[in-house]
Amino acid sequence: xxxxxRARYGPFNYLRMTAIANPHVHITFVEPDGTLxxxxxxxxxxxxxxxxxPLHPWGIMSDDLLLLAKHTKSRNVVNFLSxxxxxxSKNKAQEVCRLxxxxxxxxxxxxxxxxxxxxxxxxxxxxxxAPPTSGLRPIGKADIESGMQQILRPEFxxxxxxxxxxxxxxxxFLVEVGIAYGGGAGKTTENKGGxxxxxEETGMELIRFANRAPLIFDQGGCAITTAAKSIDWRRYGVDxxxxxxxxxxxxxxxxxxxxxxxxxxxxxxxxxxxxIRAAIMEAARELKKFLYRKIKxxxxxxxxxxxxxxxxxxxxxxxxxxxxxxxxxxxxLEKLTGVEYAKEEN
Numbered sequence: 001x002x003x004x005x006r007a008r009y010g011p012f013n014y015l016r017m018t019a020i021a022n023p024h025v026h027i028t029f030v031e032p033d034g035t036l037x038x039x040x041x042x043x044x045x046x047x048x049x050x051x052x053x054p055l056h057p058w059g060i061m062s063d064d065l066l067l068l069a070k071h072t073k074s075r076n077v078v079n080f081l082s083x084x085x086x087x088x089s090k091n092k093a094q095e096v097c098r099l100x101x102x103x104x105x106x107x108x109x110x111x112x113x114x115x116x117x118x119x120x121x122x123x124x125x126x127x128x129x130a131p132p133t134s135g136l137r138p139i140g141k142a143d144i145e146s147g148m149q150q151i152l153r154p155e156f157x158x159x160x161x162x163x164x165x166x167x168x169x170x171x172x173f174l175v176e177v178g179i180a181y182g183g184g185a186g187k188t189t190e191n192k193g194g195x196x197x198x199x200e201e202t203g204m205e206l207i208r209f210a211n212r213a214p215l216i217f218d219q220g221g222c223a224i225t226t227a228a229k230s231i232d233w234r235r236y237g238v239d240x241x242x243x244x245x246x247x248x249x250x251x252x253x254x255x256x257x258x259x260x261x262x263x264x265x266x267x268x269x270x271x272x273x274x275x276i277r278a279a280i281m282e283a284a285r286e287l288k289k290f291l292y293r294k295i296k297x298x299x300x301x302x303x304x305x306x307x308x309x310x311x312x313x314x315x316x317x318x319x320x321x322x323x324x325x326x327x328x329x330x331x332x333l334e335k336l337t338g339v340e341y342a343k344e345e346n
Contacts, residue, residue: 049137136172139250215265
């Protein structure tokens with residue numbers, strides 16, 4: 001028997017997250033029981049394709065090097081390393097060969113596993129320029145906000161795309177964060193009934209991405225989760241246990257540091273963790289400003305209610321005691337409360 005579910009690990013949630021991170025995509029989802037869900041695209045602009053980037057020595061493994069060596073057209077190891085890898089000149093390639101004990105004129109196809117391991121280790125001893133960032137393709141502030149608005153319909157939404165940074169000495173990455181408050185944001189609780197599962201969850205919802213792809217499993221061991229939990233959310237005016245809040249985090253890199261081959265969580269690389277945390281706090285500061293303005297508006301309305309109730313009575317009594325005509329208190333009310341009152345028609 002088919003049971004329709006809205007659980008975190010279900011296909012519905014996966015497609016919902018995909019729609020937020022890819023606002024240019026129109027998704028139609030028909031469940032086995034016939035339930036139709038359509039995630040409309042929030043923008044018609046299709047993202048540019050990433051530019052190809054040669055592998056950088058700081059991000060390769062021994063098997064990567066052997067695979068490149070198998071398909072290269074270069075006739076010797078020096079030319080192979082300088083043409084197939086990023087930021088490697090011929091002088092640097094010769095230095096690596098010397099440190100690795102590999103003959104510079106050796107054919108790439110003749111490299112052994114031991115040769116490859118020594119070359120990879122030698123690259124760690126050579127000074128190289130950081131990898132290029134031309135291949136990084138962030139979603140962008142505007143598209144993140146459009147995606148969250150389209151799916152969550154929040155009261156407040158804010159997104160940022162941070163400048164590129166590097167980890168492990170030079171591997172490029174960047175972090176994007178979106179934050180939505182109110183509306184459909186936050187963990188949802190569905191009413192139990194029929195064949196729909198009930199999720200007794202409320203509070204902040206964390207949705208994780210790597211290169212726009214949703215990360216569903218292994219949330220507890222992810223650097224994104226660690227960074228989100230390390231934030232003192234009460235400083236920003238919210239309680240993560242109850243607030244209708246959705247936090248969106250996307251890590252963009254050609255070398256995302258996954259914790260395992262399953263690619264479901266991001267490793268706690270110090271630079272990556274610190275950048276995620278800084279991005280979350282930057283977005284949270286904007287949320288704090290919104291909540292502060294919301295409180296001020298509510299206080300002003302409450303104050304206006306007090307003035308509206310008592311000022312006309314005071315004016316009427318004072319005019320009667322003074323033997324004067326009752327004054328029009330609307331201009332004074334507008335000045336005190338900041339609320340404009342409609343003029344009465346004669």
